[in-house]
Amino acid sequence: MDEGFLFPSGSAAPGPVPKGYIKVYSMRFCLFAQRARLVLKAKGIKHEIINVHLADKPEWYLIKNPFGIVLTLETPLDEGYPEKQLLPSSPFAKAKNDAGVFFQSRIGYFYRISSGRKNGQDVSGLEAELKEKLSKLNEDLVKKKIKFFGGDSITMFDYMMWPWFERLEVFELQHCLDGTPEMKMWTERMLEDPAVKATIHSVDAHKAFFKSFVDGKPDYDYGL
Ligand SMILES: N[C@@H](CCC(=O)N[C@@H](CS)C(=O)NCC(=O)O)C(=O)O
Numbered sequence: 001m002d003e004g005f006l007f008p009s010g011s012a013a014p015g016p017v018p019k020g021y022i023k024v025y026s027m028r029f030c031l032f033a034q035r036a037r038l039v040l041k042a043k044g045i046k047h048e049i050i051n052v053h054l055a056d057k058p059e060w061y062l063i064k065n066p067f068g069i070v071l072t073l074e075t076p077l078d079e080g081y082p083e084k085q086l087l088p089s090s091p092f093a094k095a096k097n098d099a100g101v102f103f104q105s106r107i108g109y110f111y112r113i114s115s116g117r118k119n120g121q122d123v124s125g126l127e128a129e130l131k132e133k134l135s136k137l138n139e140d141l142v143k144k145k146i147k148f149f150g151g152d153s154i155t156m157f158d159y160m161m162w163p164w165f166e167r168l169e170v171f172e173l174q175h176c177l178d179g180t181p182e183m184k185m186w187t188e189r190m191l192e193d194p195a196v197k198a199t200i201h202s203v204d205a206h207k208a209f210f211k212s213f214v215d216g217k218p219d220y221d222y223g224l
Pocket residue numbers: 027029030031032033054068069070071105
């Protein structure tokens with residue numbers, strides 16, 4: 001039960017989730033929603049995806065989530081599913097990772113660079129700032145001699161960062177990794193991960209969706 005079709009306004013609210021599943025209100029190209037889908041896949045948690053039409057939101061969704069945005073989840077993660085821990089157990093390491101996740105979620109460079117380029121602005125300053133952030137991440141991997149951001153195996157932190165890196169080529173920013181070889185290797189390792197493989201879209205699919213979005217007619221079902 002991995003992909004649901006789109007639920008636009010006027011659609012009936014989805015029925016109850018079968019026992020043992022959790023519900024994920026998503027949009028196929030949303031990187032925030034992808035973060036959760038990565039974690040669910042990685043932990044092998046059975047889930048039902050409900051793809052919400054964000055340009056024509058169903059009334060029932062606004063009751064579930066008054067902000068009308070995705071993602072909405074209905075079940076706790078590590079707390080309820082202890083089989084595969086994706087968070088470090090020490091509270092200090094956990095807090096540190098949470099801070100990193102928060103920091104990552106605030107990187108608006110991709111969209112700012114892309115729209116700046118489109119408007120003919122000089123985006124070299126923004127690109128330099130992004131490279132600086134990437135070199136800090138690179139340094140972290142080198143100094144700690146680790147393969148992933150939480151250690152030698154993949155953790156929540158890697159999954160929280162991944163959706164941006166999946167889209168580097170889409171935003172024509174892959175050259176920003178040229179000076180950060182460890183980060184490049186990290187992206188290669190991430191591409192081997194089963195949860196990443198299960199949620200990834202091709203560069204062409206991302207581009208096609210992004211174009212439809214920019215044109216004002218987002219094709220949320222692209223590729224289905
Ligand atoms: N801060 C939120 C952002 C979520 C978000 O912006 N989701 C977008 C899709 S990628 C959305 O639902 N947009 C619909 C809207 O803004 O009306 C998060 O980190 O989860």
